[in-house]
Amino acid sequence: MTKPLVDQQLQSLDARSREIFRMIVESYLRDGEPLGSRNISRLLPQALSPATIRNVMSDLEHLGLVYAPHVSAGRMPTQAGLRFFVDAFMEIGDLADEERRSIEAQVKASGEGSSLEHMLTEASQMLSGMSRGAGLVLATKAEVPLKHIEFIQLEPTKALAVLVSQNGEVENRVLELPVGTTASQLHEASNFLNAHIRGRTLAEVKTEISRLKEETKAALDLLSQDLVERGLAVWAGAEGGLPARLIVRGRANLLENISAQTDLDLVRHLFDDLETKEGLLQLLGLAEDGEGVRIFIGSENKLFSLSGSSLVVAPYRDKDSRVIGALGVIGPTRLNYARIVPMVDYTAQMISRMLR
Structure with missing residues (x-):
């Protein structure tokens, strides 16, 4: 979502609507469940009746920011609502010193005296463990002697x-x-x-x-x-110099909370798509289009539209500052974006530093 659109949508919400919307999204990111008017009325600092809150929720639904998963339920954010929240409300924090030191130590340990393949595999495993999603690293074929x-x-x-x-x-x-x-x-x-x-x-x-x-x-x-x-x-490795290696670790993290067979099939379809050349090219293209971390939520990218997954991805570079690969985290749309964005960003920086 572009900044003018974000600003325009922000202006259409008063302070009360913004606060209720923020609470609905944060509850979803934390628990994955809809938030109802009665719970919101208990959490708000000012006294508002459930009926008043339902009116606000109805307005948010009309704007396409929230929806009710079933009758008489609370509200959950739509994909458009999540994107709006990420662009307008979310504060990207910095990594805790302990996490920063952990990433630095693991990348350095895996890179010293080892192959690039080993370092990237360890980075993918590390991102999976820290995010509870699937860690992904895309490595292009380096022009080595x-x-x-x-x-x-x-x-x-x-x-x-x-x-x-x-x-x-x-x-x-x-x-x-x-x-x-x-x-x-x-x-x-x-x-x-x-x-x-x-x-x-x-x-x-x-x-x-x-x-x-x-x-x-x-x-x-x-x-x-x-x-x-x-x-x-x-x-x-492939015709036309296509990317050569895709390393994914932690696929089970995406599958462990999925009970419906349909959802399971969609996530499996995502991994099948990722392993095609077209999927790899799309991933690298996503990373190359921006200087830093990029966030893709659900259908914003056709690679993830069927599975409803989100991707946080950043490029890493060689000693000549050329983008030679990408790394990131794939997870459900309720990823903890505020924590994962700086994690992916710092890991990409560390990989780039090891390649200089």
């Missing part, structure tokens, strides 16, 4: 490509082979790539192989040449 590649035949039409970068990361991918590929051709393709990849990034290797195309044709037969190109594609 390569060191070695080897093809190991598993079946007549399948091989394992073992790829090693100079920073010590090892990646194994199963590769489809053309019919008739021999072990000697696999060895020949490995030797050719290893003669040209050392110290070069993937982009540099592709440029070099292209330059040496005539030499490649002379040095290798057609099958081996095809393997060289397949090997480069495997390292890239």
Whole structure:
């Protein structure tokens, strides 16, 4: 919601309406239950009758900010109401010193002497534990210098490509082979790539192989040449340089309080969508669009529209300040946004600091 719209909606509410709306939302974020007029009348500092409060609630409902889940129930915020609350009322606090020290210690411990994959996995696990939601980290394929590649035949039409970068990361991918590929051709393709990849990034290797195309044709037969190109594609991870890794920890946190099969299926559908390339691109796009933390509530993003989940996401950057990934928390719409936003923000800052 843009600031002009927020200001316009704020002006349409008097002080009493704002206070009652705030109480309804805070009760929902805390308990997940509707708040009725009698409970509100007991909580308000000024004396208001339940009938007066019901009139205010009716006005809030007319504005699309609250709704009654069933007849004679209290009110709960709509997704639009939650967004309005987050933009207009919520005060984002700072992390407690203890939480800040805990994040710093865990990120540093997981990053020292370990692979980037390990550090990101630990960050995802940490966010899940601290938020009681699902911790999510999206890692794009970094342009690191390569060191070695080897093809190991598993079946007549399948091989394992073992790829090693100079920073010590090892990646194994199963590769489809053309019919008739021999072990000697696999060895020949490995030797050719290893003669040209050392110290070069993937982009540099592709440029070099292209330059040496005539030499490649002379040095290798057609099958081996095809393997060289397949090997480069495997390292890239996906066509067009799509993001390469999605790490999600704490999925059970999203499922443990869900009793209805329909809701369970929707959350499972969300995770299926996340693991598609399109879903990964959407996530990275969400993070890249803003400098800091961004909040998406329910249907505000089509990736989450079916599951009704919320996402708090922030980008992390490399030493050149380029966005190379995103991390965040997925949870129900009643996430404790005021606590989770600074948590995600500080974790992203710490990951960026470790990558400099």
